Amino acid sequence: MSCKPYIRETSKTTWYLEHPRYKRYMAREVTCIFILIFTFELVCALGAVANGPEAYAAFLAKLHSPLSILFNLVALVVTVYHSVTWFNVTPQAMPVQIGEEFVPGQYIVGAHYGIWAVVSLVVLILGVW
Amino acid sequence: MSERQIELEVLRYDPEKDSAPRFQTYSVPCLNEWVVLDALNYVKENLDTTLSYRWSCHMAVCGSCGMMINGEPKLACKAFIHEYSDKIRVEPLAHFPIERDLVTVIEDFIGKLSSVKPYLIPKDDQPISAGEFKQTPAELIKFKQYTLCINCMLCYAACPQYGLVPEFVGPAAIALAHRYNQDSRDGGRDARQEVVASNEGVWECSFVGACSEVCPKHVDPAGALQQVKVASTIDWYKEHLMPWVKK
Numbered sequence: 001m002s003c004k005p006y007i008r009e010t011s012k013t014t015w016y017l018e019h020p021r022y023k024r025y026m027a028r029e030v031t032c033i034f035i036l037i038f039t040f041e042l043v044c045a046l047g048a049v050a051n052g053p054e055a056y057a058a059f060l061a062k063l064h065s066p067l068s069i070l071f072n073l074v075a076l077v078v079t080v081y082h083s084v085t086w087f088n089v090t091p092q093a094m095p096v097q098i099g100e101e102f103v104p105g106q107y108i109v110g111a112h113y114g115i116w117a118v119v120s121l122v123v124l125i126l127g128v129w
Numbered sequence: 130m131s132e133r134q135i136e137l138e139v140l141r142y143d144p145e146k147d148s149a150p151r152f153q154t155y156s157v158p159c160l161n162e163w164v165v166l167d168a169l170n171y172v173k174e175n176l177d178t179t180l181s182y183r184w185s186c187h188m189a190v191c192g193s194c195g196m197m198i199n200g201e202p203k204l205a206c207k208a209f210i211h212e213y214s215d216k217i218r219v220e221p222l223a224h225f226p227i228e229r230d231l232v233t234v235i236e237d238f239i240g241k242l243s244s245v246k247p248y249l250i251p252k253d254d255q256p257i258s259a260g261e262f263k264q265t266p267a268e269l270i271k272f273k274q275y276t277l278c279i280n281c282m283l284c285y286a287a288c289p290q291y292g293l294v295p296e297f298v299g300p301a302a303i304a305l306a307h308r309y310n311q312d313s314r315d316g317g318r319d320a321r322q323e324v325v326a327s328n329e330g331v332w333e334c335s336f337v338g339a340c341s342e343v344c345p346k347h348v349d350p351a352g353a354l355q356q357v358k359v360a361s362t363i364d365w366y367k368e369h370l371m372p373w374v375k376k
Contacts, residue, residue, distance in 0.1 A: 004144040005226035005234045010292035019200070022289055025337045089338065092352030093359065100266045 028085050031078035038075040087112040131161045135210065137168050139180065140220040142227045150227060152218075153177075159210045165217060166194050166205035169231075182231035189345055192281030195222050196231050202283035202343045222286040224295075238282055241298050244324045245306035250317025268313040275308030275353060277346040284340035284350050290333055297333040298324060300340035300350035307353040310360075326361040334358070 016022040048059035062068060090112055091105030135157045142150040155176050157168045166184055173180050184194040187206045194205040197220040199213065210217075225233035251262070284300035291297050306325045310318045324330055334354045341351040367374050 005228055006142050006144070006147075006150055007226045008223070010224065010289070012293060015289050015292065018289075019339075021339050021342060022337065025289075025335075025339075029335075089336070089355075092338075092341070092349060093355035095352070095356070097267070097271065100270060102270070 028082060031082040034075045034078045035082060037071070038079070041072075083116070087116075133159050133161060133210065133215065135159045135168060135213075136216045137172065138216065138218040139169075139172070139231070140227075141180075141230050142221075143179075144229060161211045163210045164206050165196075165198055165203070165208040165210065165213075165219060168210065168217070169205060169219070180231075181229045190279060192279035195281040195283050195286065196220065197223055197286065202286035204281060204283070204345050207345055222282055224286055224288070224292040225282070235282065237295065238280075238285060238299070238302070241302045242280065242305065245298065245302045245321050246317055247302070247305040247309060249309060249312065249315050250320060251314060252316030262314040264313055271313075272308045272311035275304050275311070275348055278305055278308075278348045278350075279346055281345065283343045283345060287339035287343040289337055289339065290335055294329075294333055296329040298327075298330045300334075300354065301348075303331055303334075303357060304348060304350035304353035307357050310357075322361070322364070325357060326364070331357045331361060 016026040045059060048056045063072070087109050091108045094108065096103040096108060137155045137157050138152050139155065140150050141147070141153045155172045157171050159168050159171070166187060169180065169182055182194070182196070182205075184205065185191040186193070189204050189207045192204070195202060196205055197203070198205065198208045199218050202222060205219070219231065221227050221231045221233045225235060225237070228234050255262070278301055280301060282301065285291050288297075288300055291299050303325055306321045309315045310321060326332075331354050336351060336355060338351045341349045344350060
């Protein structure tokens with residue numbers, strides 16, 4: 001080793017601007033914030049339900065504000081983005097081996113979409129019912 | 130064979146003379162079939178004998194010629210000139226200290242690699258007279274892809290987490306630990322987990338996935354690390370919720 005190796009510091013605040021793949025990663029991470037806020041909204045909804053029909057009606061009225069509708073639309077879009085990007089990497093994290101072959105990745109991704117559709121349908125049916 | 134004049138911008142650093150690296154541009158008459166390593170060899174042989182860089186096999190097997198080519202970690206022997214414009218920027222692998230010119234200090238990686246015990250630790254001592262350890266094709270494919278790692282360190286140069294937290298054991302070392310953990314002949318997982326499942330081990334990985342995107346041998350270290358996370362999480366639950374179950 002040389003007596004004076006040169007060390008290049010990685011910027012702690014701007015590193016993700018250095019490459020498009022880092023920006024994609026950060027875009028995915030940032031979507032978590034919307035999911036966090038939406039989860040908080042869901043907890044508030046549960047609280048309103050627990051406090052009786054009037055409290056729930058007041059909560060629903062708040063959701064009708066333009067700002068709330070805009071937030072929920074944005075939250076829906078980023079949640080779909082977050083979910084799709086996660087589904088796309090599941091074959092790497094959860095490979096399935098049958099005999100001497102690995103199950104092709106698209107089947108694992110497809111299974112996630114299938115379960116997502118079934119769960120969404122069940123929630124929809126329960127909601128309507 | 131067609132010839133193109135390429136402006137090769139190379140990062141130079143002489144620890145005895147320079148206080149910081151600087152770019153030096155060489156005009157290289159390249160054949161279209163050349164790779165960047167050929168252009169560097171041309172410089173070394175015809176224009177500037179002082180240029181330092183590592184290389185050996187010229188066929189993507191030895192893993193020596195990893196460098197940043199236009200900001201992307203690449204093997205110089207696998208980066209074809211015809212895929213680039215007339216100006217190519219060549220720098221030493223990111224995240225490693227520069228020893229001289231394109232040569233980096235790799236002791237950190239070598240230390241991390243040895244720390245995960247990347248070799249077979251047999252489950253049971255077996256005398257030679259007992260014969261070979263047999264393995265079925267189904268047992269082989271569990272780890273075969275990870276055996277393709279050539280320790281070129283492109284994954285470390287691509288991993289922003291390694292740049293930010295140099296203590297991170299990193300993609301290649303953990304993928305190789307996973308390779309031996311997955312091997313039916315091996316019994317060394319517990320010994321490796323001390324390093325692999327530590328905070329500086331697999332939990333430092335945030336699944337950027339850059340390591341797998343740049344891997345020249347399609348090892349998919351990012352996938353290996355996620356599988357190690359799943360297995361380590363199962364270990365934790367077994368240990369805390371079902372202490373009577375053997376790992």
